[in-house]
Amino acid sequence: MTTYSTAPIGGQKPGTSGLRKKTPVFMGPNYLENFVQATFDAIGGVSGKTLVLGGDGRYFGAEAAQVILKMAAANGAARVIVGQGAWLSTPAASNLIRARGADGGLILSASHNPGGPNEDFGVKYNMANGGPAPEAVTEAIYARTQEIAEYRKLEAPDVNLTAIGESHLDAMVVEVVDPVLAYADLMETLFDFKALRGLFHEGFTMRMDAMCAITGPYAVEIFENRLGAAPGTVVHETPLPDFGGMHPDPNPTWAHELMAELMGEGAPDFGAASDGDGDRNMILGPGCYVSPSDSLAVIAANAHLVPGYAGGLKGVARSMPTSAAVDRVAEALGIDCYETPTGWKFFGNLMDAGRVSLCGEESFGTGSDHVREKDGLWAVLMWLNIIAARGQGVAEILADHWARFGRNYYSRHDYEALPTDVATAMLDDLRDRLSGLLGRAVSGLVIAGADEFTYTDPVDGSVSARQGFRILFEGGSRVVLRLSGTGTEGATLRVYLERYVPGPEGLDEDPQAALDPIIVATEEIVGIRARTGRAGPDVIT
Numbered sequence: 001m002t003t004y005s006t007a008p009i010g011g012q013k014p015g016t017s018g019l020r021k022k023t024p025v026f027m028g029p030n031y032l033e034n035f036v037q038a039t040f041d042a043i044g045g046v047s048g049k050t051l052v053l054g055g056d057g058r059y060f061g062a063e064a065a066q067v068i069l070k071m072a073a074a075n076g077a078a079r080v081i082v083g084q085g086a087w088l089s090t091p092a093a094s095n096l097i098r099a100r101g102a103d104g105g106l107i108l109s110a111s112h113n114p115g116g117p118n119e120d121f122g123v124k125y126n127m128a129n130g131g132p133a134p135e136a137v138t139e140a141i142y143a144r145t146q147e148i149a150e151y152r153k154l155e156a157p158d159v160n161l162t163a164i165g166e167s168h169l170d171a172m173v174v175e176v177v178d179p180v181l182a183y184a185d186l187m188e189t190l191f192d193f194k195a196l197r198g199l200f201h202e203g204f205t206m207r208m209d210a211m212c213a214i215t216g217p218y219a220v221e222i223f224e225n226r227l228g229a230a231p232g233t234v235v236h237e238t239p240l241p242d243f244g245g246m247h248p249d250p251n252p253t254w255a256h257e258l259m260a261e262l263m264g265e266g267a268p269d270f271g272a273a274s275d276g277d278g279d280r281n282m283i284l285g286p287g288c289y290v291s292p293s294d295s296l297a298v299i300a301a302n303a304h305l306v307p308g309y310a311g312g313l314k315g316v317a318r319s320m321p322t323s324a325a326v327d328r329v330a331e332a333l334g335i336d337c338y339e340t341p342t343g344w345k346f347f348g349n350l351m352d353a354g355r356v357s358l359c360g361e362e363s364f365g366t367g368s369d370h371v372r373e374k375d376g377l378w379a380v381l382m383w384l385n386i387i388a389a390r391g392q393g394v395a396e397i398l399a400d401h402w403a404r405f406g407r408n409y410y411s412r413h414d415y416e417a418l419p420t421d422v423a424t425a426m427l428d429d430l431r432d433r434l435s436g437l438l439g440r441a442v443s444g445l446v447i448a449g450a451d452e453f454t455y456t457d458p459v460d461g462s463v464s465a466r467q468g469f470r471i472l473f474e475g476g477s478r479v480v481l482r483l484s485g486t487g488t489e490g491a492t493l494r495v496y497l498e499r500y501v502p503g504p505e506g507l508d509e510d511p512q513a514a515l516d517p518i519i520v521a522t523e524e525i526v527g528i529r530a531r532t533g534r535a536g537p538d539v540i541t
Contacts, residue, residue, distance in 0.1 A: 006151055012035050014133075019388075021122075027058060033151045039491070043104065044139040051102060052102045052106075053069070053108075055088065058118050058121065059242060061108045062085070064121075067153070077173060081177055084176050086161050088214075090278055091374070092179060093107050094371035097126060098130040105130075111275060111280070113276065121205070125137070132344055132348070135345070150198040154169055190378070191304070191306060192309065194390075203324045204270070205269045208273070209271075211254075213278070219235045219274070248275050250376070251282060253539045267287065271283075271285070274380075279365060280364040283380070293318075297401065297405070303382075306383075315337065315358075316357070317339070320467060320468055321480045322482065324408055332405070342361060344374050346464070347367075349460060349477070410496070410515075411496075415493040426532070427481065427493075430469055467482070473521070479495065481526065
């Protein structure tokens with residue numbers, strides 16, 4: 001064991017899901033070591049503890065895993081459970097932490113961000129419940145990075161992470177496990193695999209785009225090996241360090257091959273995609289795209305058809321920018337619906353307290369209390385199980401849902417890599433004008449409320465302020481604006497647009513056309529295009 005002198009490195013503040021920077025930054029002298037040691041120190045050390053370690057296979061992940069193993073050994077950890085090849089999807093890591101009773105885990109991923117020598121890398125710490133570290137812990141980690149003076153690391157050869165089994169780093173046990181097996185087994189306990197095998201046996205067709213990311217091996221094992229889907233159902237199934245040059249974000253912009261196939265002639269019955277670390281999802285039917293907000297609402301309304309949720313839901317939760325579609329389902333079911341800030345860590349307390357079974361956020365994340373992370377393949381299996389139980393396709397299920405609950409037209413417009421000072425000044429100006437917006441008529445819409453969202457956790461009473469701006473219009477429409485915490489370059493402004501139509505008329509419009517009054521009003525109120533010089537958003541989902 002060697003203790004190395006170091007000094008604080010600026011900017012090591014975790015965002016909504018760990019620390020994300022450009023890969024060359026993480027590869028710089030002491031950068032990774034400082035952050036890992038600060039994490040160990042902030043959680044009270046790792047002496048005698050068991051940790052889980054793995055990631056999405058992106059560039060520098062294998063090397064980072066070796067560094068972390070040697071640091072864990074030098075800091076006295078008893079055991080580290082590692083996915084073979086340093087691979088673990090984020091939901092699989094959460095499951096392993098919970099199933100093995102580990103004290104926590106480190107996940108090497110920048111989620112949906114591109115990977116490669118000059119792209120993005122990330123590290124985040126998950127707690128003993130399997131969920132992302134709460135703000136109190138991430139703040140403690142950041143504070144420690146600002147005062148760190150040394151880190152500890154064992155000088156030893158690299159561990160063989162290709163062979164399943166146990167080895168030692170000094171006194172610490174390194175246990176290499178199959179990264180897929182425990183997760184796939186968990187899915188069999190939640191879903192009706194017999195019915196799903198029957199679905200594929202009867203000729204049901206599907207395309208699953210793994211986007212050259214970590215979901216590939218999981219999807220092949222579950223859909224093709226266990227459920228009997230045709231070979232080739234899963235495409236881009238091999239995880240690559242640079243995701244094959246893809247942007248591994250499952251949305252209509254980046255999963256364009258899948259979109260073209262499902263919107264074209266001879267489309268399969270069902271389409272889905274997942275992201276870099278396997279926690280996001282996109283759902284499609286022939287000629288039909290399901291917004292994440294609608295997906296959450298449909299899953300909530302039909303969860304009773306799935307074996308793992310047949311007893312009913314305890315409650316549901318959604319991030320504040322997510323549409324209110326699931327709120328209407330919760331009201332009909334007579335269960336609680338919680339509104340939280342963006343970031344899966346805010347759902348953990350609610351799930352641990354037994355208040356909610358199902359959670360979702362607008363950024364293509366859906367999950368339940370089977371783990372403490374959002375889970376892309378779980379969401380795909382929920383849809384497949386609902387399709388099998390109802391005997392309907394995606395479009396029919398959506399139409400029935402809107403006929404019953406009305407439709408929340410919804411879209412997210414992203415303005416990426418804005419100059420940080422420009423984006424910050426624009427929202428600071430909006431903050432100063434909020435109180436004067438009430439009652440104002442804008443492009444034919446009347447503003448019924450405007451605020452900056454503050455969340456008080458109903459379980460522990462913690463308060464999270466400045467979580468996004470809400471402008472509410474009469475009739476149930478609204479716009480939400482916030483700066484994303486997942487980017488690594490400049491600032492990403494996310495604009496969430498929502499318009500509620502109760503039906504029965506007006507349920508089959510094009511979403512962008514239906515939202516046009518909200519889009520025009522937002523520009524008049526905020527002046528995004530005028531102040532940034534952008535002709536429009538970079539990504540529309």
